[in-house]
Amino acid sequence: MAMVRAGDALCLVGNHEDKLRRHLQGRAVKLTHGLAATVEQLAREPASFADELAAFIDGLFHHYVLDDGRLVVAHAGLIERYHGRSSGRVRAFCYYGETNGERDEYGLPVRLDWAATYSGAARVVYGHTPTASATWVNRTICIDTGCVFGGALTALRYPELELVAVPAARVYYEPTRPLARASDQPPAAEDERP
Ligand SMILES: [Mn+2]
Incomplete structure (x- = not known):
């Protein structure tokens, strides 16, 4: 929040x-996937901080189109026809x-591989x-390397396209489903490397 305010960061x-x-707005959401810990931490802060946080999240965009359209950043990615668009469907993506509405053997939503x-x-x-x-797949890259699950925090330097990763100091949250192994990644021949 401080970095965004100072103009040093963009946040999605x-x-x-x-x-x-939605929880801060008083709506009924399940406190799962670590949200209970966040709510507990917020309870130790002054009430004004929760309001400040809710306003901050409200002011965030769901995706950015940067570098004259050459770079799109979104939490879960975005198919081309949604770039620069705004609708309920775009936001959900x-x-x-x-997703296809199904659940896997761990009870998590089945995620379709739009990047492929x-x-x-x-x-x-x-x-x-x-x-x-x-790993680059068709000009897309997922840089979530599971820091919260004890993996690593990864950044992509742009426009250099250099990856920088820092190992997690610890496991912050036990994964519901094991992290994908490197062997689960698409074959290197299909990668588009910078
Ligand atoms: Mn997510």
Whole structure:
């Protein structure tokens, strides 16, 4: 919040922020996937901080189109026809990616691999789905390397396209589903490396 205010950072809203915002607005949301810990931490702060946080999340965009359209950033990624658009459908894609309404053996939503068929001109940088290593697929890259689950925090330097990763200091939250192994990644021949 301080970095955004100082003009040093851009921040996007993702599914967890959206859920926290709904909780702060007094709506009934399940305190799962770590939200209970956040709510507990917020209870130790002055009430004005929760209001400040709710207003901050309310002011965040669901995706950015940067560098004259060459770079798109969204929490769960974004298909090309939604770039620069705004609607309930676009917002839902930014928060959750593409799902088919089914659940996997861990009870988590089945996520469809939109990146596998992406053919847009813009590079799309996203997170949401923790992966063992950040890998380019059709000009898209997921940089969520599961820091919260004891993986690593990964950044993509732009426009250099250099990846920088810092190992997690600890496991902050036990994963519901094991992190995808490197062998689950698409074959290297299909990658588009910078
Ligand atoms: Mn997410």
